[in-house]
Amino acid sequence: MRVLAGLFLAMSLVTAGCATSPQHGAAAATRSQATLSGDAVHPDATQGWVRTELYFGLGLADGHDGVDEAAWRTFLDKEVTPRFPSGLTVVDAYGQWQGVNQAKPERLRSKIVILLYADTPTQRASIDAIRSAWKAKTGDQSVLRVTQPADVSF
Secondary structure: OHHHHHHHHHHHHHHHOOOOOHHHHHHHHHHHHHOOOOOOOOOOOOOOEEEEEEEEEEEEOOOOOOOOHHHHHHHHHHHHOOOOOOOOEEEEEEEEEOOOOOOOOEEEEEEEEEEEEEOOHHHHHHHHHHHHHHHHHHOOOOOEEEEEEOOOOO
């Protein structure tokens, strides 16, 4: 009986390293499903990518003047989407802006466009073109741009 118990203990120790808990297996399967493969535009790992946020003022927060949703969508479809066709995010926001000659800040309805992309001269030029197009369309003095490194996985 002692030999049998010793053999059982030895087999348990040997096979313990091979067992996978259901939670561990499920987590691994979820990670695998959440990562795209074979898609160069949406890689499973990136190097040299950045996240850029562009802040657009649409008009006064307490008024009806400025750019309406239809005009915003037209701008997005004409100027932004063709330059970043693989994806972007738009967030509705509220912002404040005080120009050099203004006594108090303007409270603005705003949109934030979030872009994730490989940092290349072509992509940087696309960002500048979007900002220029908005300023030409609206007469705004600026479109705030924030760019930072991004560790991206699809």
